[in-house]
Amino acid sequence: xDTTGAGALIKALEDVGCEVIFGMPGGAILPAYDPLFDSxxxxxxxxxxxxxxxxxxxYAQATGRVGVCxxxxxxxxxxxxxxxADAYMDSVPIVAITGQVAKSVIGTDAFQEADIRSITLxxxxxxxxxxxxxxxxxxxxxxxxxxxxxRPGPVLVDLPKDVLATATTYTPxxxxxxxxxxxxxxxxxxxxxxxxxxxxxxxxxxxxxxRSGAAGELQKLAEKTGIPVVTTLMARGAFPDSHPxxxxxxxxxxxxxxxxxxxxxxxLIALGTRFDDRVTGLLPEFAPHAAVIHADIDPAEISKxxxxxxxxxxxxxxxxxxxxxxxxxxxxxxxxxxxxxxxxTTYPLGYDWPADGMLxxxxxxxxxxxxxxxxxxxxxxVGQHQMWAAQYVRYERPGSFINSGGAGTMGFAVxxxxxxxxxxxxxxxxxxxxxxxxxxxxxELATCAAEGIPIKVAIINNGNLGMVRQWQxxxxxxxxxxxxxxxxxxxxxxxxxxxxxxxxxxxxxxxxEVDGTILEAMAVHDRPVVVDFVVGxxxxxxxxxxxGTGNDEIMAARGIRPLFDEEV
Amino acid sequence: MTRHSLSLLLxxxxxxxxxxxxxxxxxxxxxxxxxLAPAEQGDLxxxxxxxxxxxxxxxxxxxxxxxxIVDVKNVVDRTHDEALELGA
Ligand SMILES: Cc1ncc(C[n+]2csc(CCOP(=O)(O)OP(=O)(O)O)c2C)c(N)n1
Ligand SMILES: [Mg+2]
Numbered sequence: 001x002d003t004t005g006a007g008a009l010i011k012a013l014e015d016v017g018c019e020v021i022f023g024m025p026g027g028a029i030l031p032a033y034d035p036l037f038d039s040x041x042x043x044x045x046x047x048x049x050x051x052x053x054x055x056x057x058x059y060a061q062a063t064g065r066v067g068v069c070x071x072x073x074x075x076x077x078x079x080x081x082x083x084x085a086d087a088y089m090d091s092v093p094i095v096a097i098t099g100q101v102a103k104s105v106i107g108t109d110a111f112q113e114a115d116i117r118s119i120t121l122x123x124x125x126x127x128x129x130x131x132x133x134x135x136x137x138x139x140x141x142x143x144x145x146x147x148x149x150x151r152p153g154p155v156l157v158d159l160p161k162d163v164l165a166t167a168t169t170y171t172p173x174x175x176x177x178x179x180x181x182x183x184x185x186x187x188x189x190x191x192x193x194x195x196x197x198x199x200x201x202x203x204x205x206x207x208x209x210x211r212s213g214a215a216g217e218l219q220k221l222a223e224k225t226g227i228p229v230v231t232t233l234m235a236r237g238a239f240p241d242s243h244p245x246x247x248x249x250x251x252x253x254x255x256x257x258x259x260x261x262x263x264x265x266x267x268l269i270a271l272g273t274r275f276d277d278r279v280t281g282l283l284p285e286f287a288p289h290a291a292v293i294h295a296d297i298d299p300a301e302i303s304k305x306x307x308x309x310x311x312x313x314x315x316x317x318x319x320x321x322x323x324x325x326x327x328x329x330x331x332x333x334x335x336x337x338x339x340x341x342x343x344x345t346t347y348p349l350g351y352d353w354p355a356d357g358m359l360x361x362x363x364x365x366x367x368x369x370x371x372x373x374x375x376x377x378x379x380x381x382v383g384q385h386q387m388w389a390a391q392y393v394r395y396e397r398p399g400s401f402i403n404s405g406g407a408g409t410m411g412f413a414v415x416x417x418x419x420x421x422x423x424x425x426x427x428x429x430x431x432x433x434x435x436x437x438x439x440x441x442x443x444e445l446a447t448c449a450a451e452g453i454p455i456k457v458a459i460i461n462n463g464n465l466g467m468v469r470q471w472q473x474x475x476x477x478x479x480x481x482x483x484x485x486x487x488x489x490x491x492x493x494x495x496x497x498x499x500x501x502x503x504x505x506x507x508x509x510x511x512x513e514v515d516g517t518i519l520e521a522m523a524v525h526d527r528p529v530v531v532d533f534v535v536g537x538x539x540x541x542x543x544x545x546x547x548g549t550g551n552d553e554i555m556a557a558r559g560i561r562p563l564f565d566e567e568v
Numbered sequence: 569m570t571r572h573s574l575s576l577l578l579x580x581x582x583x584x585x586x587x588x589x590x591x592x593x594x595x596x597x598x599x600x601x602x603x604l605a606p607a608e609q610g611d612l613x614x615x616x617x618x619x620x621x622x623x624x625x626x627x628x629x630x631x632x633x634x635x636x637i638v639d640v641k642n643v644v645d646r647t648h649d650e651a652l653e654l655g656a
Binding site for chain 1: 582583586587590591594626628629632633635636637638
């Protein structure tokens with residue numbers, strides 16, 4: 001087929017199964033937008049390229065497919081840097097396509113030239129700059145395959161304008177399915193042996209279990225062994241919150257039972273997780289009595305932060321299937337469950353109502369979860385509201401919580417929700433956002449309104465950069481330097497802003513209005529809805545392991561250290 | 569600090585060397601010497617590098633991280649061979 005580089009690009013994207021691109025045109029990428037005009041691929045015109053990148057991430061996580069974003073050269077490309085870094089940290093499969101200045105002027109500081117390949121070297125899995133239009137179909141196929149295979153991640157394809165404009169012949173790319181790593185039977189046997197002889201084992205489950213589609217295998221293996229499960233921030237939904245074997249989330253704002261399980265365990269079965277410092281606390285004091293089985297598709301993660309006694313390189317789904325096949329009997333974990341059961345009863349998640357009579361943010365999130373249910377998709381920004389979204393929404397299925405875990409990118413929620421809703425038009429999508437985060441990317445609500453993407457946004461408006469304020473309360477003697485946003489004084493007025501962006505704007509300030517407001521938001525299907533939940537500014541996220549301390553010092557609430565004072 | 573001598577085979581693709589060097593700088597690896605030459609086989613280059621690692625970082629970890637780079641075909645630790653060559 002005779003075409004141009006641009007035509008080959010769009011054809012190749014169609015052939016690898018791309019159904020939507022989030023992007024914005026500009027000089028260098030303009031040739032690609034011409035054949036796109038006639039393509040069956042949907043293009044969602046964003047208002048800022050950062051929104052395109054996060055939308056691609058949201059789409060990828062909601063659908064399990066590769067997300068695609070597109071931008072022009074120079075500033076268009078550099079606006080994608082944050083989403084690329086975010087996708088790299090959280091292993092999200094996205095392909096970013098950027099225009100570039102013509103080959104002949106690369107390296108001359110041409111108009112809108114930025115060396116985006118070099119800028120993104122440490123935050124991409126791989127990148128290409130294509131110099132021959134005949135290579136485009138192969139490069140696109142490789143980029144998709146690399147993004148999705150092994151440990152998923154972002155891939156950049158940089159396309160000089162002249163390469164897009166040049167005539168070429170289209171040859172359909174060969175689409176190969178990469179082989180999955182073959183498991184070592186010895187390591188599986190060693191792991192099964194450790195599991196069989198342990199008295200206090202725990203499944204420490206990370207986002208890799210969701211990426212590999214292994215939630216079903218996890219439930220089978222957990223039920224077969226009776227071993228307790230903890231799910232990290234990136235793994236919320238990998239195991240049902242309603243399941244009796246589930247102890248909740250571990251880490252800095254994890255539940256007391258989940259943190260205690262790791263600290264008192266004699267065996268960690270770590271699956272698709274990377275012993276992040278937000279989970280381990282002070283590393284030398286993390287899970288001091290535990291042997292470690294660590295299974296991950298990325299060999300570089302095994303023994304990176306904590307030495308593994310048994311390291312298994314493999315896809316989590318294969319690993320768990322293999323373990324299920326060799327483990328035949330339940331070990332007696334009565335003592336272990338007696339201990340954990342005691343903690344579950346004594347230290348359930350809970351919160352106080354603000355003394356000033358304002359709304360409790362946790363209650364708002366609890367009610368959204370209750371009234372919307374587990375079939376919805378929830379996204380979050382970064383801060384207190386994110387931790388409450390992780391704690392107080394009940395997740396029952398993988399892919400139902402999408403947030404920025406590794407990078408902690410404020411502004412993630414709205415564009416990620418836009419991407420998720422695009423990929424899952426039949427589901428309700430709630431963005432649980434902060435009043436600070438919302439102001440970083442709310443321009444994408446205009447995109448949602450114009451494109452008919454009816455997301456729902458719950459702004460947890462505490463008037464402040466709440467998470468930072470919490471640290472100032474706890475560690476800086478309440479010296480609140482630069483954390484007040486003015487959002488309680490309507491700077492801005494979120495209801496008016498929502499209206500101006502083409503959304504329905506609602507406000508809720510008291511407990512009695514919460515359910516009614518949520519139901520009102522749920523009844524809107526033809527455009528986005530923004531609810532300004534005005535909540536108290538002093539609510540804090542508990543439990544908490546203060547940064548730089550060991551997990552044994554977890555505080556269930558301020559000053560209450562259940563594990564520290566425990567007789568072991 | 570520990571000192572290691574590594575030998576890498578990489579595809580002769582634009583950006584391959586840059587990706588390796590950036591990995592060293594992002595992960596706090598000190599480069600003592602580095603040399604790149606065409607390898608005898610195919611369209612590959614050979615990179616010999618001597619690095620110093622921070623305490624607590626292992627060369628296995630670094631080798632695995634280098635192995636993740638798409639254009640890196642092979643990494644071997646030559647620390648021992650080199651010691652033998654020098655008669656150390
Ligand atoms: C892009 C970016 N800038 C700064 C930070 C640091 N930071 C983390 S949480 C936070 C406060 C977020 O405020 P808000 O969105 O209102 O959420 P809240 O904690 O109040 O729920 C800040 C500034 C960040 N994570 N990301
Ligand atoms: Mg806030």
